[in-house]
Amino acid sequence: MELARDEEKALEGNSGEALATAYRILVAIGEATGAKKLAPVKWAHISGVNYNTIGDGGMRFLEKFSASAKFAIKTTINPMGYDRCKPEDIPQSFQERQENIASSYERMGAKPSFTCTPYEVFELPQKGTVVSFAESNAAVFSNSLLGLRTNKESALSALASSVTGKTPLSDLRLEEARNPKTAIESDFDFRTELDYGLLGYFAGKAVKDSCVALNNINKLDTIQAKALCAAMGTSGSCGMFTLGGKAKEKISFGKKEAQAVMDELSTADDADIITLGSPQLGINELKLLAKLTETKKFTRRCIVFCSRTIYNSALKIGLAGKIEKSGADFRCDSCTCLTPYVTKDRYDAVITNSVKGAYYLSKSNKVKVALKDIKTIAEEYTQ
Numbered sequence: 001m002e003l004a005r006d007e008e009k010a011l012e013g014n015s016g017e018a019l020a021t022a023y024r025i026l027v028a029i030g031e032a033t034g035a036k037k038l039a040p041v042k043w044a045h046i047s048g049v050n051y052n053t054i055g056d057g058g059m060r061f062l063e064k065f066s067a068s069a070k071f072a073i074k075t076t077i078n079p080m081g082y083d084r085c086k087p088e089d090i091p092q093s094f095q096e097r098q099e100n101i102a103s104s105y106e107r108m109g110a111k112p113s114f115t116c117t118p119y120e121v122f123e124l125p126q127k128g129t130v131v132s133f134a135e136s137n138a139a140v141f142s143n144s145l146l147g148l149r150t151n152k153e154s155a156l157s158a159l160a161s162s163v164t165g166k167t168p169l170s171d172l173r174l175e176e177a178r179n180p181k182t183a184i185e186s187d188f189d190f191r192t193e194l195d196y197g198l199l200g201y202f203a204g205k206a207v208k209d210s211c212v213a214l215n216n217i218n219k220l221d222t223i224q225a226k227a228l229c230a231a232m233g234t235s236g237s238c239g240m241f242t243l244g245g246k247a248k249e250k251i252s253f254g255k256k257e258a259q260a261v262m263d264e265l266s267t268a269d270d271a272d273i274i275t276l277g278s279p280q281l282g283i284n285e286l287k288l289l290a291k292l293t294e295t296k297k298f299t300r301r302c303i304v305f306c307s308r309t310i311y312n313s314a315l316k317i318g319l320a321g322k323i324e325k326s327g328a329d330f331r332c333d334s335c336t337c338l339t340p341y342v343t344k345d346r347y348d349a350v351i352t353n354s355v356k357g358a359y360y361l362s363k364s365n366k367v368k369v370a371l372k373d374i375k376t377i378a379e380e381y382t383q
Contacts, residue, residue: 001030002037007166018069022160029157030168039130039169043074044162045118047134048155049105050081051098052338052364058155059097062104065159071109072165076118078135079280079305081340083331090340108163114333115307117226119146120282132167134158136233137226137279137356143211143240145225149173151210152239172210172239182206183213183247187254192373193227196220197355198258200231201265206251207238213245222284230279231355265358266371271349274298274377276328277305278336278357285374286314286323292378293326300351300381301329303341308332326382338364353377 003011011023026038048054054062081098082090106112115121116135119142125131127147133139134153142148151171153161161167171177184203190196203212220228220243232238276289281304289304304323306314311332314320320330331341336357342350342365349368350361358369372380 001027001035001168003027004038007038010164016068018065019163021065022069022163025156025160026164026166026168030170033151033168033170035168035170037169038164038166039173041073041130041132041161041165041167042125043076043129044071044132044158045076045078045135045138046105046110046155046158046162047078048159049078049101049114050334050338051094051101052081052340054101054155056097059101059104062101066104066107069108069163071162073162075108075110075162076113076115076122077105077110078116079114079307079335080333081338082334084333086329086331088341094340110162113307113309115309116279116335117282117307121307121309124148130167130173132158132161137230139239140229140233140241141225143172143178144229144242145220150239152233152237177210178240180211180213180242180245180247181209182249182251183215183245184253185250186214186216187252188258190217190224192375193223194353194355194371194373195258196224197227197231198261199253200228201235201261201355201359202253202257203241204232204235204238207236210238211240211242212238213242213247215244217243219243222282223288226279226282227353227355234356234359261355262371265355265362266369267362268349268368268370271347271351271368271370272300273342273347274300274302274351274381275305275336275339275342275357275361276302276353276374276377277331278352278354278360280310280335281306282310283313283319286310286319288374289328289378290319290322292375293323293328293382296326296378296382298327298382302327302381304328304330305335305339306330306332336361342367351377351381
């Protein structure tokens with residue numbers, strides 16, 4: 001890689017060890033991905049905020065790193081493990097470690113967003129802007145639907161970009177990588193957000209390239225797009241899709257392939273708790289949920305995860321109150337993935353409409369999952 005003189009000096013440690021560490025990370029990634037140089041980046045979104053994700057090792061690293069590092073660009077951060085306003089019986093040790101992590105990020109200058117849907121919370125830059133997003137659903141959504149340019153970053157690479165304001169110019173930041181070589185040919189009747197999640201999970205597993213064409217799909221609403229992007233980001237390395245496009249290789253997706261994903265991820269028929277919000281719910285999903293549960297009550301405990309910004313907006317327009325009347329319980333600043341609110345000790349299984357949530361509930365929380373679309377959940381579990 002060719003580095004500018006100021007980048008070389010920072011790499012050599014002239015501006016401190018924290019900045020040198022960040023540049024070492026970026027140079028290593030750049031060389032591995034064939035980048036010729038580093039490019040300026042306008043916005044970094046960092047994962048690795050939930051204590052259940054990074055553990056004691058990550059917490060100690062951030063504590064040391066944040067003692068001298070400062071963010072050079074707009075930096076937002078992913079959900080943490082719990083809602084500070086509703087700790088329930090989350091162990092005190094977890095809360096203390098989670099606060100340590102949050103403090104490290106805030107010390108460096110992060111906006112305490114605690115959201116996995118920054119594209120629904122913050123003002124968006126112009127199309128073509130280079131960003132560094134470590135949250136997988138946000139990376140896929142931003143590349144595919146917003147015209148931003150990001151690779152599927154790790155927590156460390158996005159952290160390095162946040163303190164340097166630079167990122168390797170490689171992969172999906174280059175035009176050639178954004179032209180799909182493989183297309184998913186869909187022969188399927190898409191009716192729900194869950195259907196799009198099944199497609200996304202299948203595409204992520206089946207396609208090894210960075211970009212895939214989704215044929216026979218003309219348009220997506222926000223709810224469908226979030227489900228698709230989150231699932232695609234979960235199952236593989238693919239970081240972008242196009243709706244249609246010429247591609248040499250074709251892969252079929254139909255009832256058989258959709259059922260195979262269901263067989264893998266939906267391992268229960270019923271459960272005692274419902275979790276909605278992976279990705280965190282936005283105003284569109286909350287409006288739908290309020291409509292589906294109007295004058296009704298949930299017959300199971302239902303946790304709704306969303307960012308505090310979205311919740312406060314929903315509160316102002318009376319939307320949150322309508323949903324709370326149904327018995328649903330909001331949790332802000334956190335999400336379904338790796339949540340300490342759902343443990344094997346408390347629940348054997350969970351009902352969710354999220355393919356991404358189902359994957360992590362099964363793999364990390366070690367509980368069974370009943371995958372159902374949101375309309376079916378409302379029909380079956382409210383009265």
